[in-house]
Amino acid sequence: MIIHVPSTARNFSISASRGKQRVVVLGSGWGGYEILRGIDKKRWDVTIISPNTYFNFTPLLASCAVGTLEFRCAIEPVRRYTPQVTYFQAWCDEIGKYAMPATRLPSESANTITPIDVTHHPRGGIPFSMRYDKLIISVGAYSQTFNVPGVKEYALFLKDVKDARRIRSRILECFEQANQPTLSDIERRNLLHFCIVGGGPTGVEFAAELHDLLHGEVKEHYPSLARLAKITMYDVAPSILGMFDKSLVKYTENILTREGVSILTNRHVERVEPGKMIVKGQGEVPFGLLVWSTGLAPNPLISAIKEVQKDGKNSSLVTNNHLNVIMEDGRPNPDVWAIGDAGKIQERPLPATAQVANQKAKYIVKKLNKLAKEQESPEPFAFHNQGSLAYIGNWKAIYDGPGTEEGKFMSKEKGRLAWLLWRSAYFTMTLSWRNKILVPTYW
Numbered sequence: 167m168i169i170h171v172p173s174t175a176r177n178f179s180i181s182a183s184r185g186k187q188r189v190v191v192l193g194s195g196w197g198g199y200e201i202l203r204g205i206d207k208k209r210w211d212v213t214i215i216s217p218n219t220y221f222n223f224t225p226l227l228a229s230c231a232v233g234t235l236e237f238r239c240a241i242e243p244v245r246r247y248t249p250q251v252t253y254f255q256a257w258c259d260e261i262g263k264y265a266m267p268a269t270r271l272p273s274e275s276a277n278t279i280t281p282i283d284v285t286h287h288p289r290g291g292i293p294f295s296m297r298y299d300k301l302i303i304s305v306g307a308y309s310q311t312f313n314v315p316g317v318k319e320y321a322l323f324l325k326d327v328k329d330a331r332r333i334r335s336r337i338l339e340c341f342e343q344a345n346q347p348t349l350s351d352i353e354r355r356n357l358l359h360f361c362i363v364g365g366g367p368t369g370v371e372f373a374a375e376l377h378d379l380l381h382g383e384v385k386e387h388y389p390s391l392a393r394l395a396k397i398t399m400y401d402v403a404p405s406i407l408g409m410f411d412k413s414l415v416k417y418t419e420n421i422l423t424r425e426g427v428s429i430l431t432n433r434h435v436e437r438v439e440p441g442k443m444i445v446k447g448q449g450e451v452p453f454g455l456l457v458w459s460t461g462l463a464p465n466p467l468i469s470a471i472k473e474v475q476k477d478g479k480n481s482s483l484v485t486n487n488h489l490n491v492i493m494e495d496g497r498p499n500p501d502v503w504a505i506g507d508a509g510k511i512q513e514r515p516l517p518a519t520a521q522v523a524n525q526k527a528k529y530i531v532k533k534l535n536k537l538a539k540e541q542e543s544p545e546p547f548a549f550h551n552q553g554s555l556a557y558i559g560n561w562k563a564i565y566d567g568p569g570t571e572e573g574k575f576m577s578k579e580k581g582r583l584a585w586l587l588w589r590s591a592y593f594t595m596t597l598s599w600r601n602k603i604l605v606p607t608y609w
């Protein structure tokens with residue numbers, strides 16, 4: 167692996183501690199951070215590489231974006247686990263063909279020692295290489311833009327706590343600008359038009375949280391402006407929340423519409439320009455804030471990796487049901503695993519969710535901890551579907567249970583009870599004691 171470090175740093179060689187094999191983890195998200203938490207750090211020499219010095223608790227980002235929760239409620243620092251593990255703030259750009267095990271002596275190594283990974287520091291720097299014995303690829307995915315012109319420049323995404331911060335500032339900016347005495351009512355309405363493109367769970371939850379903000383604090387602090395504010399959600403599909411049960415989708419659409427959120431389906435955004443977007447068949451739509459949430463695009467690292475099998479859209483690495491990546495010749499690589507949004511099981515593709523990423527990471531942790539004790543773990547990965555939840559505003563949520571496929575009782579829940587489930591699920595999943603206290607306090 168070659169890693170760029172800041173130019174002030176010297177190029178150095180990184181070798182594994184004596185007697186321990188090196189596990190390199192790429193990414194500090196739902197997959198990577200769970201590996202970090204669970205892995206036996208006494209038996210493995212663990213290195214984590216991620217441009218983020220923290221883990222993002224993504225289900226709480228929408229709440230952070232509107233100020234219901236503080237930003238620190240949605241993050242956990244990677245440095246909590248140092249010095250037991252080594253952390254480099256860097257991007258991995260490439261994983262080469264020949265991986266040289268870190269603990270192998272130079273005389274034992276393969277003839278062709280090519281760089282196995284290429285990474286760079288977020289602010290540039292000198293590349294450096296790293297060897298591994300075991301590699302876990304958990305770099306997630308990027309936000310999809312479908313190459314719609316202007317999206318990257320003029321829309322905001324919601325993928326990271328930094329995005330939530332930008333969105334929150336922009337909402338406040340819109341209200342302060344709209345409050346200027348020189349503006350006409352039309353200019354005010356345009357500034358206070360909050361558009362969301364993408365009707366998946368992220369888009370819906372953000373619309374719901376924004377709705378709560380507009381009907382709560384905004385009404386109190388900007389009484390004359392609150393009536394001019396409007397939320398519109400656009401989706402190219404015929405309905406929102408495609409992965410949820412139809413009855414729950416209908417319920418959500420009714421609730422959101424009743425609360426004043428416009429849902430415009432079968433709409434294709436052609437272009438985004440400063441302060442407006444062009445929608446096919448509708449024309450120009452002015453906005454003050456545009457949040458773009460139309461699914462996942464491949465991580466450039468996944469696109470760059472060669473000699474391994476990838477799924478049709480080139481967006482994730484194909485794995486067997488032990489989560490090992492599969493080489494081009496069809497053999498699984500016993501030392502390399504892909505989890506989370508970056509990996510897809512060949513036999514049974516699973517949705518790109520935190521639930522799946524977290525369970526896959528727990529499976530790898532178990533495997534590695536057994537391996538360190540020279541024990542076998544022949545069981546394949548089994549996903550235990552706990553259902554899907556989405557907050558839909560005004561203390562209501564929807565819950566789509568696992569269904570009969572898993573042999574469990576079909577369960578669907580909506581309204582206040584589902585909201586209680588939503589809050590208790592995310593409270594339970596909150597990782598540190600600090601956040602177990604902070605999150606309910608802010609709620």
Ligand SMILES: Cc1cc2nc3c(=O)[nH]c(=O)nc-3n(C[C@H](O)[C@H](O)[C@H](O)COP(=O)(O)OP(=O)(O)OC[C@H]3O[C@@H](n4cnc5c(N)ncnc54)[C@H](O)[C@@H]3O)c2cc1C
Pocket residue numbers: 192193194195196197198215216217218220224225226227228256257258259304305306307324325326368465467505506507508518519520521522523555
């Ligand atoms: C706003 C939002 C809300 C969500 N809500 C839910 C929910 O309620 N329930 C649910 O199940 N799922 C939810 N999801 C989906 C869930 O967050 C993802 O499926 C999950 O994060 C995937 O985990 P991961 O570890 O694969 O990737 P991520 O969590 O995205 O982590 C990827 C990590 O890799 C790092 N990285 C990226 N590129 C590189 C590189 N080249 N080299 C090294 N490191 C790299 C990143 O910085 C990051 O640390 C939500 C997603 C979003 C955006």
